[in-house]
Amino acid sequence: MRRWTASVLIAVAALTLTAGCGTASGGTPGTPTAPAVSAPETREPIQVNVADALGVAQQEFSLIAGGDWSGAWQLWTEEAKKSVPDEVFVTTNEACPVQDGVEFELQEVNPVxxxxxxLTWRRDDTVGNSSMRLEQDTWRFDPGGGMLVEYASGADDAIANRQAAGNCPS
Incomplete structure (x- = not known):
């Protein structure tokens, strides 16, 4: 058995040596040359200034935790602002703040x-997803569809829904 293993190893070594001793690309006519192998395509890593995006996210979370509803709304993307007017967001949260004063903790950050x-974040027992979007060289907070839906029918309905769910402090 040992003799067989040794023979196989010697044969593999010999093949390796002879494979590496081929003719250069300008070899003699009739000598086959190995086809050129192109390097595998490499993807450039995503170039995102995550620190700047997270700075704006932290500012958003701090404003919300501190009750500065209008300041938090100002950091939103233009699309989110069009979906939920400042007045609806501020009125709803002044009348019925959810988890007032509770800080946000980032759970996961994923540059896409x-x-x-x-972003995946946690605030007390609530876990949520939001995004940061670069708009005209400025990072903006995109609260996500779930939050925007809450305000879609106006402040009165949003407040009533929070009260009915027991999410409005008395």
């Missing part, structure tokens, strides 16, 4: 493109 960073 040069202009987007997805």
């Amino acid at each position: 493109s040069e202009t987007a960073v997805d």
Whole structure:
């Protein structure tokens, strides 16, 4: 058995040596040359200034925890601002703040493109997802569809829904 293993190892070594001793690309006519192998395509890493995006996210979370509803709304993306007017967001949260004063903790940060960073956060027992979007060289907070839906029918309905769910401090 040992003799067989040794023979196989010697054969593999011999093949390796002879494979590496081929003719250069300008070899003699009729000598086959190995086809050129192109290097595998490499993808450039996503170039995102995550620190700047997270700085704006932290500012957003601090404003919300501190009850500065209008200041928090100002950091939103233009699309989110169009979906939920400042007045609806401020009125709802002044009348019925959810988890007032509770800080946010980032759970996961995922750069998805040069202009987007997805966030997973926790606030007390609530886990949520939001995004940061780069708009005209400025990072903006995208609260996500779930939050925007809450305010879609106006402040009165949003407040009533929070009260009915027991999410409005008395």
